[in-house]
Amino acid sequence: MKLFEKISTKLINGKSRLFKFFNIPIIQFEILNKHIKIKFPLLNKEKYCSTLNTDKSVFYLKVNRREKYSFICLQQWINIINYLDSDFYIICDNEELKTEILKKIVFKNSNIKFISSYTKPFKNIVKKNFSKNWYKAAYAHLSTFYHAQQHGFKSFWNIDADDAILLINPDKAANMLDTIGNYAVKNDIKAFSLDFWTSLTQGQNWTFGITYVDSSIDWFKYLKNIPFDWRDKFKDINFDFNLDWIFNYMKIYEDINIKTFYIENLHFIHWGDFLINPYASQIYHWYQGKLQLPLLETILQNKDITTMSIPEECIKFDFNINENEYIEFILQYITAFRLFPCQWIKLYGLEKFMKQEMKNINIEPIKII
Numbered sequence: 001m002k003l004f005e006k007i008s009t010k011l012i013n014g015k016s017r018l019f020k021f022f023n024i025p026i027i028q029f030e031i032l033n034k035h036i037k038i039k040f041p042l043l044n045k046e047k048y049c050s051t052l053n054t055d056k057s058v059f060y061l062k063v064n065r066r067e068k069y070s071f072i073c074l075q076q077w078i079n080i081i082n083y084l085d086s087d088f089y090i091i092c093d094n095e096e097l098k099t100e101i102l103k104k105i106v107f108k109n110s111n112i113k114f115i116s117s118y119t120k121p122f123k124n125i126v127k128k129n130f131s132k133n134w135y136k137a138a139y140a141h142l143s144t145f146y147h148a149q150q151h152g153f154k155s156f157w158n159i160d161a162d163d164a165i166l167l168i169n170p171d172k173a174a175n176m177l178d179t180i181g182n183y184a185v186k187n188d189i190k191a192f193s194l195d196f197w198t199s200l201t202q203g204q205n206w207t208f209g210i211t212y213v214d215s216s217i218d219w220f221k222y223l224k225n226i227p228f229d230w231r232d233k234f235k236d237i238n239f240d241f242n243l244d245w246i247f248n249y250m251k252i253y254e255d256i257n258i259k260t261f262y263i264e265n266l267h268f269i270h271w272g273d274f275l276i277n278p279y280a281s282q283i284y285h286w287y288q289g290k291l292q293l294p295l296l297e298t299i300l301q302n303k304d305i306t307t308m309s310i311p312e313e314c315i316k317f318d319f320n321i322n323e324n325e326y327i328e329f330i331l332q333y334i335t336a337f338r339l340f341p342c343q344w345i346k347l348y349g350l351e352k353f354m355k356q357e358m359k360n361i362n363i364e365p366i367k368i369i
Helices: 041-049 068-084 095-104 120-129 132-151 170-186 219-224 230-234 243-253 294-300 325-334 342-347 351-356
Strands: 004-011 014-021 024-032 035-039 058-062 088-091 155-160 164-166 191-194 210-214 258-263 267-270 282-287 290-292 307-309 315-317
Touching: 004 024, 004 095, 024 041, 058 068, 058 132, 068 088, 068 095, 068 164, 068 170, 068 325, 088 132, 120 132, 120 219, 132 155, 132 210, 132 219, 132 243, 155 170, 170 191, 170 210, 170 258, 170 315, 230 243, 243 258, 282 294, 342 351
Parallel strands: 058 088, 058 155, 191 258, 258 315
Antiparallel strands: 004 014, 014 024, 024 035, 155 210, 164 267, 191 210, 267 282, 282 290, 290 307
């Protein structure tokens, strides 16, 4: 632990400097649109929480990984939230990673809130129901429910923000999530998650990842009363149980409206160890009633295991995504082509590509609203 630390953070129209003593944030200077504000994080914390709009969906961004792709994913989610003008909390249990986030991510303002995973309020639920290797993930997921309940939020988005990314510009992604959240409200859906495991498992599993949650019901009441032998319902198809599976149980056997959605012609990446774990980490594409894994299909040349029918229970949203939008997003936000020096362009023979394919791409490391 450092005695003293100064952390500089880029803001859209300025910058912030946070000073920490013994890892405790003491004072913060925000320079925004040429105006300077002085904040005292410890004093302002409760005041801020008491003025939040509890009617608007808050975002919980769960971050644990420190890979390059993790910061690309997190930046995309911060940009989406900016377009929605929503509030967010970053759930992170690693102090060094928190500092790295502050240094690498561009925020709208200095109102950046981290919370650590809770454990005590639901330790019995976790240890009773889940495989040991899923304890930490369960604590992080359940912390979103607990925090929302404690602060009176009526709904929230639970996001795996360090390895999940929608390959679509953030303004359009924001409109999609707003539409999907409104649909959930109108149809009294209590948990509404983006498909990929549902299709991958032939409709046999429901998962978190990008999930809208109605927190007006007491989720912990249901979780505390789950039968001890609930896992026996799935023993023929699974042996490794996490929070996803208990929600899958509630979806089937409890009177709770839990659903899955997908977006027509959307490309999505769940990052990780791709070919080693080929279904869990992959590029996904929902198109004409099928979930396609285009990268895996190219490598294995086998459509039987890389194209799955989307179950009828999955709710379709169509936002008229064109076939090139994901390519434009990848070139703008993910690949480093836009940053290649002229020597590398000549080295790899990319002159034609840079002239034709990159002509509409911002030559900037990050595009921020």
